[in-house]
Amino acid sequence: MRLFSYRASDSKESVGALIQGSDNEFIDLCSTDTQLPNSLQLIIQDEQLMRRADAALKNPKAVRGNIKSIAFKTPIDRPGKIVCMGLNYADHAKEGGNARPEYPSFFMRGPSSLTPHLGPIIKPRVSDKLDYEAELAFVVGKKARHLTLDNALDCVAGYSIFNDGSIRDYQRKTTQWTIGKNFDQTGAFGPWLVTPDELPAGCNGLNIQSRLNGQVMQNANTKDFLWGIAETIVLISECMTLEPGDVVITGTPAGVGYARTPPVFMKAGDICEIEIESIGILRNTIADE
Template identity: 80%
Template sequence: MRLFGFKGPNGYEGVGALTKGSSDTYIDLSATDPQIPNHLQDMIISKEMMDRAAKAISNPNAVTGKMSGITFKVPIERPGKIVCMGLNYADHAKEGGNARPEYPSFFMRGPSSMTAHLSPIVRPKVSDKLDYEAELAFIVGKKARNLTLDNALDCVAGYSIFNDGSIRDYQRKTTQWTIGKNFDQTGAFGPWLVTPDELPVGCHGLNIQSRLNGQVMQNANTKDFLWGIAETIVLITECMTLEPGDVVITGTPAGVGYARTPPVFMKPGDICEIEIESIGILRNTIADE
């Protein structure tokens, strides 16, 4: 299933599902089955609701709508934690002047730093060094602690796309990256959540690409992860409990703007697209604060 939260006319909110074979029609799950919550975060934590969603998708009388009539929301609006991973591709670590790390870099994002598919990424007043980072995201559906490689993927509710927009000068003001990664509306997230049954195990072997105004900036494959999804979950859950609705961002490959000569940063009017094979395209314009 490919599930997303949306806003419709007159303040209506619901959960939608892409219809197979159509790029402009969706199924309104919340209207088709009134028992289904109108927030995706509330739905993924319940196996019963996920089963209801699957039945609603196959319902010949399902309520449908046009994609042009809705506004996307970020897939998970109130994550308890957004755990981000850095230096998970050797080529990106190298372009940043780092040796192949023995352990990944972890940092956190807050919910106010996110923005949705087709909504603007906001360049703040205090900096013009807004960089793009194409990343695979996964969403936690079950409480998870001290998992193993054998059971780690059982906690994943689905996968999505993240543009880990970074304010590079602020990122380097401190030894920690947090401040440069948490400006309001800099991290784009979406467009939807794809359930694991529609993807390779652990999303292994998927092409990942960023494009700025149509020009390819990053082009890699998730097979190049230093730590795959299962390994990442093992590392995180030996330290903390992952809870339903938590989001994990898995790092970016080489080709980011600050490492180019000359550097390339996103500016108002630009269009940035992040595409991950078999998941979709996350598209955002850039706007000034």
């Protein structure tokens, strides 16, 4: 299933599921089955609710809609944790002047830094160094601690797309990256959550690309991860409990704007697209604060 959170024109909030084979039509799951909550975070952590969602999607009398008439929300409204990885592609580590790391660079984002598919990415008034980063995201569906490579993927509810918009000058004000990664509405997330049954295990071997105003800036493949999804979960869960609705962002490949000659940063009016094979396209326009 391809599940997403949205707001209708009458301000009603609901959860939709894209109809297979269609780019625009979806099933309004909550109107089709009134027992379903209008929170994707609640649905993904309950196997019974996931079965109800699947049944609603297949219901011949299901309530249909068109994505052109709705406003996307981020798939998970208020994640308890947004755990981000840095330097998970060797080529990106190299372009930043770093040797191949022995351990991932982890940092955290806060929910106020998120923006949805087709929502604006905000260039803050204090900087003109807003950079793009194409990343694969996954959402946790089950409480998880001390997982192994054999069972790590069992906790994944689905995969999505993330643009880890980074304010580069603020990122480098300290040895910690957090401040440059948490400006309001800089992290684009969406458009939907794709359940693991529709994708290769651990999303291995998927092309990932960023485009700025139609020009390809990053072009890579998830097979080039230094730490795959299962290994990432093992590393995080040996430290902290992963909980339903937590989001993990898995790092970006080479081609980011700050490493180019001359550097390329996003500005108001630009359109940035992140595409991941078999998942979709996350599209955002840049706007000034």
